[in-house]
Amino acid sequence: MSLKAKSTLMLVILVTIWGATFPFEKMVLSHVSPFSLNFYRFLTASLLLLFIFFPTIKKDLKFVWKDGIILGSLMSAGYILQTWGLSYTTSAKSGFITAFYIVLIPFFSILIEKSRLKFVTIFALLVATLGIYLSEMAGNVFNPNVGDFLTLGCAVAFAIHVVLTTSITTKLKDKHIALTFFQMFFVTIANLPFYGFTFSQDRWHASDVALIGFIAIFASILALIIQMKYQKNVGTIPSAFIYAGEPVSAAIFSYMILHENFSRLQLIGFSLIVFSAIFTHLRLTKKESEV
Secondary structure, eight states: OOHHHHHHHHHHHHHHHHHHHHHHHHHHHTTSOHHHHHHHHHHHHHHHHHHHHHHHHHHHHHHHHHHHHHHHHHHHHHHHHHHHHHTTSOHHHHHHHHHTHHHHHHHHHHHHHOOOOOHHHHHHHHHHHHHHHHHHHTTOOOOOOHHHHHHHHHHHHHHHHHHHHHHHHHHHTTOHHHHHHHHHHHHHHHHHHHHHHHGGGOOOOHHHHHHHHHHIIIIIIIHHHHHHHHHHHHOHHHHHHHHTTHHHHHHHHHHHHTOOOOOHHHHHHHHHHHHHHHHHHHHHHHHHHHO
16 A cells, blocks of 8 residues: 555544544533533643653654644634634534635645645535535525634634645654644643633533543544644645545434434535545546556
8 A cells, every 4th residue: 555545544534533523522512611622622632642652742842842833823723713603603504614624725725835726626626615515504594693703713724724734744754743742732721711711611421521531532632643644645635625524424423323313405415525525536646647
């Protein structure tokens, strides 16, 4: 298996992890505030990383801290704006706008990486956008409010984070562990003030502790390490189409764990997202084989 094929497979595993943890997050959020979830999730992840990889983190921290601040700031902004926006908008609209970061990635890639959008990519983006809309909004009319604009800021932050991840991890090469830790730690600190205002609303259940531990290990530590290590080998725009599979993965696990049902329009939306991802990768792979 080639390095690119292996890296593509790892990003598919990453998206599967993101989707698998989505129903667990919903279960925790029925008892505690989103800021509490963010704070304890990333605090747990930071402490575990520090405990397991302390020698590596200590050795590489001086090389990654500047870039870690950049990526950590973007990740923090994404989670905070998403959580803040959710206070004013519906979960369906929040999911749609957050997932829209997939569509924004190629445009920021043009600005930052000087990449060029081909017709195939534009077509796939339009299909993915329609798929995200149908899967999250189920065909409902979109009426924006202040929460939607906050969530759009979250999508912008996540999109820039993905684009910069490619260039930064290419430059830093094998320092993905320290870079992951710095981002986790930064998000923990950024969420602390918001947690201080909302923790009194929490009504903890014993299961919440175990679920946050699961989310911290898999959706935070493992997922971010995979992204920091393998995204650069796939490329920014191809990675974006893989990440578009997150709503599909979340829907599958929500059906399996929470027994959620989806409308015909939502199922069509999921199918369009999968089609756009597969179509783009097949076309890009074909182009590379012809070179």
